[in-house]
Amino acid sequence: METLLAKDIEKSVKHGQKISGAEAVILSLLCEGVETVFGYPGGAIMPIYDALFQYQEELQHILVRHEQGAIHAAQGFARVSGKVGVCMATSGPGATNLITGIADAKIDSTPLVCITGQVASHLLGTDAFQETDVIGISMPVTKWNYQVTCVEEIAEVIAKAFYIAHSGRPGPVLIDITKDAQFAEAEFKYKKCESIRSYHPVPKINHDHIKQAIDLIHQAERPYMLIGQGITLSGAEKEVKAFVEKSGIPVASTLLGLSAFPPDHDLYVGYLGMHGNYGPNVLTNKCDLLIAAGMRFDDRVTGNLQTYARQAKVLHIEIDPAEIDKNVKTNVAINADAKEALALLTEKVNKRSFPDWLAEFRKCNKLETEKVINRHIYPDQGELKMGEVIHLISEKTKGEAIVVTDVGQHQMATSRYYKFRSNKSNVTSGGLGTMGFALPAAFGAKIGAPEREVIAIIGDGGFQMTLQELGSIFQYKVPVKIVVLNNNFLGMVRQWQQLFFEKRYSSTEMVNPNFTTIVSGYDIPAKKVANREEIGQAIDDMLAHQGPYFMEVMVEKEENVFPMVPSGACVTEIRLE
């Protein structure tokens, strides 16, 4: 695929020559360096699709099977590539089908530009065919949105959209373009957006706060660091490692922070949250300084805020000022990009180590390994467990694959047992918990990082929410590996029903179709595995296959994910069984 430079694109349009708004959309995307868009055509966006026809060489369009597939694919693409994901849909139902993904991208800070077609401007507000107020609907879930009704605005608005989507704390932007603006003609001139007066993505670092932070760190005897996706988003993986190694501070990761820090590192103590590791949860209430970087103290991490880290001083490094003091009150806050702040802190921090404190984490880890981990990853009898399947996949890929998960027990098993050894490798729906995310996000991820192995891990419930995207994988021969961990249950909900609703399994048991038959219909090799003897070879076969591949693994029907901090409980009330 040919990559065009913005100036070449502009040159290709003769001075004074007018082009359609639809073509201006395509050229604007090319000026932003976009090579792939995910989308689905329809009436109100037809002029743009028509313009796309003549730029097929320059701009690849992936036709999905449902607009939700387009947006999740764009999310997967963005998460692994660090670029802005782009998707397109028509007005009305096309646009509303994007909403779940937009909300998902907003809460998980994923940079997206969504372009929707809209009815002609003279029809706005008249309940015209396929008209919906997508600006109104998407306003609470976008970082910014805008309706273009005149052709002259197109280039400027798209430039602004890309700038807003990727700068500061990233997020989704929606641009709604009326059909008449797509048809109308104007001269084309593209200028990348570099600043917007009312928008301040990069906070100015306050060096007093850096100094106060260093004082706090130097006073601490049991400091403990939590990292989140902010590390990945700011590209601060090296900086966080340097900071931790010099300061000697143990570090744990949130769900979305996974893959930002090497899991085998001496100072890495594990994964945080409701189904996180034992030590990282309980020792939160024993540390004397809690350093949080690029994370937002989600309730799945903190449990009951009234009992969360009350004994500790809190230092929060965060780019979004609205996250500071939102859930946990800070003693010192550094409102900054994580990369910049961590580099400054590393420069000034004393070299120390905390062997006794670290030993407490090791002790907890030993207990968890005996009571939980070994039972989940090395069971010798009974049905297959999710943990052992993930552990094997992790071993066989050496932790180097991009792993895309859906939502539920398999997701928690993956975050616990896949050892992410490569950055930007963990793609999952964190904040919104969107079932149906993984299949489309995985093929988007593969397109965003074609040289990497991409494995989707999905439950039997979530798989059936966006199963139609097998069609996209089939059409474009996207070589993703799809693993469905099938327990014929909506497992996580069933687990809660067992623990908190007296085993009243209300509408959680699933009578599933023959998945391998369905997948075979898409000409994707499909294998079903149900016992321990076969699983290792089956994973080898899957990884050796060049091209898309499907593996269904029958797992224990009523397995529970542990440890578990019950919803709203204190982090020390974590249950090991």
Next chain:
Amino acid sequence: MENKNPDQLVDKKTTLNGTPVAEDHQEKMFIISVLTENKSGLLNGVTIVFTRRKVNIESINVSITEVEGVSRYTILVRCTREVVEKVVKQIRKLVEVLGAFVYEQEEIHYQELALYKVQTKHIMNGNKVEDLVRNNGARILVIEENYIVIEKTGHMHETHAMFEKLKPFGVLEFVRSGRIAISKSKRETTTFLKEVEEASKIKINK
């Protein structure tokens, strides 16, 4: 670090300058003043921030300012200090918002305007209504054959007191404007906008 019962440590948190954070759970009136680019649709974005947290807007006023293209929203809410601070941070995140500030009543000069419609016969027969107008700093805006419109500016309790006094005469219609306010701060809008413009150009030093 002392090991105390976590429950006793609830108020131990301090702010940057070391003063204890007051866990202010008392609801009171706050004025939120927001400077924005003059863009259509932004009102929706601003009100969504309140809706999400189920904070009721007591009154809202949008107007032009001394700077062309810049609007000012004056929003009156009743909530706790903690909630208002969080709401304002969310408002600041809206792309077209230039700045947002929270004030308590003492920090601003504020005013409201009320209009009252009463039947014309009440000023024709006797001078009770006329006295009310004189003694309450109100004025008669228009006199029509059937009705008069009285205008009064003042704080909410004043305009409301006037309404109570007019009630016996039969108030045909009563309307009160949203609160508008000017802060006691010496900051000029143009100076603030210059700072805002500078801040928008900061790039990450990587």
